[in-house]
Each structure stands twice: as C-alpha cells, then as structure tokens.
Amino acid sequence: MRFILITVLFFLIQCQSQPYEFSESSSSEILKTLSSDEMRGRQAFTEDIDKAAEFINEQFKEIDLDKLDSESDYLQNFEVLSIRAVNADVEIEGVQVSAENYFVLGDTSTIEWAETNEIKTEHIAAGENFQQRFNEIRSMDVEAFVFVDQSHENTFRRYQPFFSRASRTFPDDQSSNKIFALTSKSQQSSFSAYVTKEYDFLELANVVGKIEGNRKDEYVVFSAHYDHIGIRQPNTANADSIANGANDNASGTTAVIELAKYFKSKGKPERTLLFVAFTAEESGGYGSQYFSKQLEPDQIMAMFNIEMIGKPAVEGPNTAWITGFEKSSFGELLQKSAEGTIYEFYPDPYPNQNLFYRSDNATLARLGVPAHTISTTPIDVDPDYHQVSDEFETINVAHLTNTIRAISQAAVGIVSGQDTPTRVDASQLN
Numbered sequence: 001m002r003f004i005l006i007t008v009l010f011f012l013i014q015c016q017s018q019p020y021e022f023s024e025s026s027s028s029e030i031l032k033t034l035s036s037d038e039m040r041g042r043q044a045f046t047e048d049i050d051k052a053a054e055f056i057n058e059q060f061k062e063i064d065l066d067k068l069d070s071e072s073d074y075l076q077n078f079e080v081l082s083i084r085a086v087n088a089d090v091e092i093e094g095v096q097v098s099a100e101n102y103f104v105l106g107d108t109s110t111i112e113w114a115e116t117n118e119i120k121t122e123h124i125a126a127g128e129n130f131q132q133r134f135n136e137i138r139s140m141d142v143e144a145f146v147f148v149d150q151s152h153e154n155t156f157r158r159y160q161p162f163f164s165r166a167s168r169t170f171p172d173d174q175s176s177n178k179i180f181a182l183t184s185k186s187q188q189s190s191f192s193a194y195v196t197k198e199y200d201f202l203e204l205a206n207v208v209g210k211i212e213g214n215r216k217d218e219y220v221v222f223s224a225h226y227d228h229i230g231i232r233q234p235n236t237a238n239a240d241s242i243a244n245g246a247n248d249n250a251s252g253t254t255a256v257i258e259l260a261k262y263f264k265s266k267g268k269p270e271r272t273l274l275f276v277a278f279t280a281e282e283s284g285g286y287g288s289q290y291f292s293k294q295l296e297p298d299q300i301m302a303m304f305n306i307e308m309i310g311k312p313a314v315e316g317p318n319t320a321w322i323t324g325f326e327k328s329s330f331g332e333l334l335q336k337s338a339e340g341t342i343y344e345f346y347p348d349p350y351p352n353q354n355l356f357y358r359s360d361n362a363t364l365a366r367l368g369v370p371a372h373t374i375s376t377t378p379i380d381v382d383p384d385y386h387q388v389s390d391e392f393e394t395i396n397v398a399h400l401t402n403t404i405r406a407i408s409q410a411a412v413g414i415v416s417g418q419d420t421p422t423r424v425d426a427s428q429l430n
Contacts, residue, residue, distance in 0.1 A: 020265035022258060022408070027401045030059070030254040031310075034226070035246035035392050042245060043230025044280035044287075045080075045202055052226050056207040056277045059257045063264050065209030065275065068294075076206040078290045080280075081174075081199060083107050084166035088195040092185050103163040104195055105138060106177030111195035113145070120144040123187040124180075126151040134159070137178065146180040147187050156182045168202070168284060206287045207277040209260060213269040219295065220415055221274045221303040221371075222259050222407075223288075224252030225281030225360055232388055240388045246395050247377060247384060251310035253277050255404045262408050263415070270417040271301060278360045288360035292367060302330060302414050302421050303371035305361040309403045310395035313376040315346070317399050320376045320406065323348045324356035327428075328370040330421040334410040337419075343406040350380055357430060366429050370421035376403060 033039075033055060040048040053075060060074040067074060085104050090097040104111070113119050120142050124133045126149045137146055148156055159180075169175070179193055207226070228245025244250075260275040278287035313319045325331040325347035334345040348355055355373065356362060364371035376399070377385075384390040413419035 018265070020262040022262065022401050022405045024397045024401045026261075027254055027258060027404065028397050030257055031246060031250050031395060031397070031400070032392050034250035034253055035244040035390075037242050037244065039244070041230035041232075041243045042226060042228045044204060044227045044283045046230060048230060049227055049279065053205050053207055053277075053279070056226060056253065056257065060207065060209040060260065060275070063209070063257075063260050065260060065264065066212055068208055068210060071208070074207050074209050076208045076291065076294070078204055078206075079171060080168050080202045080204060080286050081107065081171045082166050082168050082202050084198045085164075085195050086198045088193070090179060090181060090191075090193045090195075092181065092183055092191045093189050097181050097183065100160065101183070102179055102181040103160045104177065104179050105163060105167070105175070106143070107167060107169045107174035108177055110197055111177050111179070111193050113143075113191070113193040115190045115192050121187050121191075122146045124148045124152060130155045134180075140178075141176055143176050144178045145191050145193065146178060147185060147189070148180055148182045150182060150184050153182060156180075168286070170286075170290070171201075204279045204286060204290075206279055206291055208291070209275045211260075211263055211269060211273040213272040215271050215417060217299050218271045218417070219274050219300045220271050220411070221276060221300060221364075222256050222306070222411075223276040223278060223303060223360060224256045224306045225249050225279070225287065226253045226277040227279050227282050227287075229282055229386060234388075243386065243388050244391045246390050246392045247308050247310040247382075248386070248390055249281070249307055251308060251395065251400055252306035254400065255306045255309060255407065258404050259408055269415050271415055273415065281360050285360060285363055288363040292363050297364065297367035297369050300364065300369045300371075303361055303364050303369055304407060304411060305359055305371060305373040306407065307359050307373045307375045308377040308379070309375060310400050311377045311382065312396060312399045313349075314378045315344075315349070317396075318342045318402065318406070319344045319346065320374050320403055321346055321348045323359070323361065323373040323375070324365065324424075325372070327356070327365065327424050328372070328422045330370040330372050333413055333419045333421055337410040337413050338406065341406070341409065343402075343410070345374075345410065353379055355379065362429075365424045366426050368423045368426045370424055374407060
C-alpha cells in the first residue's frame, strides 16, 4: 500500500511539473472565438467589446491567474471623459467666424471670453512650421486664442475636421481651452468666444492577470490589444461589414492567453508576470495609458507587446521582428535566447512605418520601460490590414503557435531575472 501511495504521489508531482504544451488546436479555438462575427469587430466604446473582455476574463479565471490587488476580477475598469462643443459663437473684431474656420481644444469648462477678458493670444505666422507651433501652443497650460495666418489654410483644413470632433480624455487630465482661428486679422485684433460643451463618461476595461514571483515588485508584462475597428460600411448590400480583426489583434491576444497558461504551469517565477489585454488601442491608446498609471514604471523590467503574429514574415516562417530594436537591449537579449534554435528575432524591417509608436508599447516606453512590440506580418503589403477580410481563414495557425512558443522561450532569461534590458531613453522619443 505504501509503495502504491508513493507511486501515485510521484506521478502527481510529475504531472504538475510538466509545462503546458502549446498546440494549434488551442490557439485556433481562442482565435476563432475572438475573431468570430459574434464579437462584431470588438470596437472600443461600443457594447460589442464587452463580449471579448468577458471571454478573456473567463480564460484568465480558468488559468487561475492572480488578480491585481485592487480588483475583484480581472477587469481593470476605468472611465474616459468625452467632451463635445455643442454651441459656439466666435467673433474677431465683432465679425462672426464661420464654423469651418475655427476649432476648439481643451477639456475644461464652458468658454465665456468677452473682448475685455485677459486671455492670452498666440499667432501662427506665415512661414512658420504649423505643426511645430501647434504642438507648442497646445502644450501650454494657459487659455489662449490663436490667430492662424491664412497662408496655412491647407494644413488648417486637415486639422479642423479632426479637432472639431468630440475629444476624449481621462477625468483627471483635462487641459486648458484654446481656440484656433484661420483669419487675416492680426494678433492685436479684438475677439470674443462663447462655447458650451457636452460631457459624457464612457466606460472601458483592460483585462489583467498576474503570476506573483519571488521578486514581487519586478514586473514583466506580456500584452496585446484586444479591440479592433468594429463595423465598416459595406460597398454593396450583401457585402461583409464586420472587421473581425483576426490578425489585428486577436492573434496577439491569443498569444497572451497561451503564454499565461504556459507560465502558470511552470510554477512560481522569479519575477512577477502580468498578462494584459488592452482596450482602445485603435481609438487612442486609452487602455495602455490607464494601465501605465497604476504601476511604478521603474518596477517594469520589460514589456513583450505582441501584435499581428498570424502571418509569416517575409524573412521566413520562423522569424519575428521587434520595433524600436535600437532603443534598449531588449531585442539583443531575445536574440541571445534564440541562439541554437530555429527561431530568429531581428529589428523592425519597416522603419518608415513608424511602428514603434503605433502600438501600446509606446505609452510605457515614454516612461523609460524597455517596451517593444513583437510582430511578424508584412505590414507594408498585407491586404487584410484594417479590412473586413481580416478573418480567421487568413491566419497561419501553425506559424502563430510556433511564434507563441518562440516568445515563451525567448522570455526565459528576463522572466528568471538572469537578464534585464537596458532602459529606454524617454527623452529621445517622439
């Protein structure tokens, strides 16, 4: 009897110590669900994204990940404030400015600027760099009326429709009001402005799970955004209208879930691991912005942001590229981990695409975190990017699964604490 008990105990221990085996069937099941028509394109700020969030939440629950200390489940809920100008009257020297010749920035209260008010004035003069001056003025922490010389009309016409839409910000991050007006009048001209605004609170949620390590306050983040672009206008009555986002970015979200299974099966890691599905990457990066404010950036040792890994790279099926390769030693460490394997990591081959700044890694990189995106898709020629054709059938599941496996192995040095990437110099980022 004793021999039998010892044998059974040994068997159970062996079973528990076996790491999770990545499989195409598991990757396929997750990817199919996230990119199904039932998810309706997972667009942020719509009810459709809630289905995806709940699915990921259930996956983390089945894996039995730890929750963040302040959360009752894996949903990291937060609010975004939507602000829209509903009525406006802008005048220069008593003449009303037409709506297409001005736009309003700022998230604070209703504007009531009479001619006698002490409001700062600025000027974007002929010959000046419009974008540079716009950014300078926008960053000022004062209310301002901005006279834009008519020589900038073409550029102004590109900015005006975008900045006339409802703006979104975090409730605690409101900026000062500014009005930009295209005019032939000088900065010394009198002006007045009366603008009423409409406010609405919008709910969003990241999905975050944790495996606490021996070094509780040293974090390694595995992330992907789970939102996509939702419902598109079809060209014909019978055309597909759902942008399913299988590659962008159900593939990356699948990787995060599968990596959570793998590292959970490995037992307690040296560093604490966070598995994050970000919301609203496609709508302004609000998910990663909120997440970045919940932790001390210096405690995040590295961020593996995973984006569009459902199609093989042009360099081959066992390769992946890393954005911002030169900005830290993150990529070099992954290359070192891949030595002797069939897999290869290399710098982003599409520098003109500015991809380092086009995913959630950029938010944390601007705080000094070695935060990089891993991808494989030939983004410059991909016919399905942000199209309704980005469906499950376009995904190479074998490649996807192999890439997830490669990331799990390449991360070992950083997860174990043996390797630590150098920090990103935030002062050198855009």
